[in-house]
Amino acid sequence: xxxxxxxxxxxxxxxxxxxxxxxxxxxxxxxxxxxxxxxxxxxxxxxxxxxxxxxxxxxxxxxxxxxxxxxxxxxxxxxxxxxxxxxxxxxxxxxxxxxxxxxxxxxxxxxxxxxxxxxxxxxxxxxxxxxxxxxxxxxxxxxxxxxxxxxxxxxxxxxxxxxxxxxxxxxxxxxxxxxxxxxxxxxxxxxxxxxxxxxxxxxxxxxxxxxxxxxxxxxxxxxxxxxxxxxxxxxxxxxxxxxxxxxxxxxxxxxxxxxxxxxxxxxxxxxxxxxxxxxxxxxxxxxxxxxxxxxxxxxxxxxxxxxxxxxxxxxxxxxxxxxxxxxxxxxxxxxxxxxxxxxxxxxxxxxxxxxxxxxxxxxxxxxxxxxxxxxxxxxxxxxxxxxxxxxxxxxxxxxxxxxxxxxxxxxxxxxxxxxxxxxxxxxxxxxxxxxxxxxxxx
Amino acid sequence: xxxxxxxxxxxxxxxxxxxxxxxxxxxxxxxxxxxxxxxxxxxxxxxxxxxxxxxxxxxxxxxxxxxxxxxxxxxxxxxxxxxxxxxxxxxxxxxxxxxxxxxxxxxxxxxxxxxxxxxxxxxxxxxxxxxxxxxxxxxxxxxxxxxxxxxxxxxxx
Numbered sequence: 117x118x119x120x121x122x123x124x125x126x127x128x129x130x131x132x133x134x135x136x137x138x139x140x141x142x143x144x145x146x147x148x149x150x151x152x153x154x155x156x157x158x159x160x161x162x163x164x165x166x167x168x169x170x171x172x173x174x175x176x177x178x179x180x181x182x183x184x185x186x187x188x189x190x191x192x193x194x195x196x197x198x199x200x201x202x203x204x205x206x207x208x209x210x211x212x213x214x215x216x217x218x219x220x221x222x223x224x225x226x227x228x229x230x231x232x233x234x235x236x237x238x239x240x241x242x243x244x245x246x247x248x249x250x251x252x253x254x255x256x257x258x259x260x261x262x263x264x265x266x267x268x269x270x271x272x273x274x275x276x277x278x279x280x281x282x283x284x285x286x287x288x289x290x291x292x293x294x295x296x297x298x299x300x301x302x303x304x305x306x307x308x309x310x311x312x313x314x315x316x317x318x319x320x321x322x323x324x325x326x327x328x329x330x331x332x333x334x335x336x337x338x339x340x341x342x343x344x345x346x347x348x349x350x351x352x353x354x355x356x357x358x359x360x361x362x363x364x365x366x367x368x369x370x371x372x373x374x375x376x377x378x379x380x381x382x383x384x385x386x387x388x389x390x391x392x393x394x395x396x397x398x399x400x401x402x403x404x405x406x407x408x409x410x411x412x413x414x415x416x417x418x419x420x421x422x423x424x425x426x427x428x429x430x431x432x433x434x435x436x437x438x439x440x441x442x443x444x445x446x447x448x449x450x451x452x453x454x455x456x457x458x459x460x461x462x463x464x465x466x467x468x469x470x471x472x473x474x475x476x477x478x479x480x481x482x483x484x485x486x487x488x489x490x491x492x493x494x495x496x497x498x499x500x501x502x503x504x505x506x507x508x509x510x511x512x513x514x515x516x517x518x519x520x521x522x523x524x525x526x527x528x529x530x531x532x533x534x535x536x537x538x539x540x541x542x543x544x545x546x547x548x549x550x551x552x553x554x555x556x557x558x
Numbered sequence: 559x560x561x562x563x564x565x566x567x568x569x570x571x572x573x574x575x576x577x578x579x580x581x582x583x584x585x586x587x588x589x590x591x592x593x594x595x596x597x598x599x600x601x602x603x604x605x606x607x608x609x610x611x612x613x614x615x616x617x618x619x620x621x622x623x624x625x626x627x628x629x630x631x632x633x634x635x636x637x638x639x640x641x642x643x644x645x646x647x648x649x650x651x652x653x654x655x656x657x658x659x660x661x662x663x664x665x666x667x668x669x670x671x672x673x674x675x676x677x678x679x680x681x682x683x684x685x686x687x688x689x690x691x692x693x694x695x696x697x698x699x700x701x702x703x704x705x706x707x708x709x710x711x712x713x714x715x
Contacts (some may be wrong), residue, residue, distance in 0.1 A: 188662070206683040207680070210681075211681075211683065212683050212685050245665060247626050248681070248692060248698070249684070250696045263662055283575075286585065286586065288585055288627060289627075304582055305581035319621040364686060368687065372685070407643060408614055438685075451643055451646075451647075455642075455643055457645075462680065530650065550647070551646070551647060553647075553703065553704070554652060
């Protein structure tokens, strides 16, 4: 079981045994009751959207935009096709929660998408699944077959006259497709290059039709909101930060994995659930919301709680809830070098500041890491980030710049030491011991 | 060019999209073609283009944009190791080095017997299982410590 722990869980409650993902098991846990009720009572679309608004569910993919508000942007009465699309292209380094939601509770996503489609008059949906998690893609297809056979998808859902069908689409290795308009381009059979906005997908989305895109966990939360009521969901978290959330914790902890906790839970509590720091070492820094979110020094992180507002106050972002933990064996230059390589590799190449800028960021951090740094390199890095940020079509340029800016802000001395002494502040054998890989060999 | 089984699978993918949006199946069709042929030659790309009614260059754009398509022949098994930060912190880079040493090759190289091609990959969305690696784009291998790697290599005959 990969959900390693929870406090007052909703999304992962009762996920026991190998068959938890099956339709029969989901129904036993109360699954599809919300959809049945909505269809049987012919609940109005406004009522459904209002319930989601009341829950203060904020987008779980990283941006944290209020879901109910997003749904209200859809031109529901617009004649013609409309789409709901699920973003399961989970490739933000540190994030692996959607994989487990689809692995253990795929029907919660299917039900959430069907409810969303009902609320926004959409008749067709796609779930875009990260290409690297192939077993998850095939399992989701099986779950779709189960739902279709039970009359929960397709024509005339449960005899209500409402039509909605849902299909799985797989990615094949492109981080940028997690950006919603790149994802739409990708479903349309093209290179995944983001579109200029506006127009937003709600007016010009998939195949040019009105489209709403939400993250897997966002859709997966919908049935629980409808069953328990929006207010109950909100109260499970804290004001302006409704509900529980899955946190993926990775790096230097004893039990990396997924944990579901109420928003507002202290970071220290999550760290304890994850078995504490590996080898009892000291927390040096933490990336709280996936690789694109600014790094926070360890002591500051220890006093943060896990919600959008608290992390934002500490100068970072809750993002996707991917908490990357780094202890004192980490060389911050090497850590940043790897992240910078990632953004360089994954820039789609459409905008010059990002295409060229991410290359420069990597090139400079790489030469610092390899003892060839120059005294003005740190200022040069700052300058390159300033020339990328805000000058690109999508957020990848910003995402590449924020780690650089924050690593330099909080760990500048370590970068300066590297340039001056042409070596790491943290000795290589200490770094190697930190990963624990070769220890397993002895 | 492709077996009836592959064509059936491609037809199932085409049926997922509106009738006038056949090109939406291009990613799946290329993945299926690659699964059958081992890699995507110009002929395979052109075949997919004709089958879906797309210009070959549009299919080539897709094939060259996404990392998991292989445009050159490679070993029987492609082993892609994640070395991104979360994996690195738990031994992803070390696992890559260990594999290079064991196989006597570097990244983007194939063992002389044509058995294994080693690749460095980006985040696979499984950081909690670090170090992770994928065999032939399909099989994810979790918690790959030296012992697990030895076992995997013995299995990939």
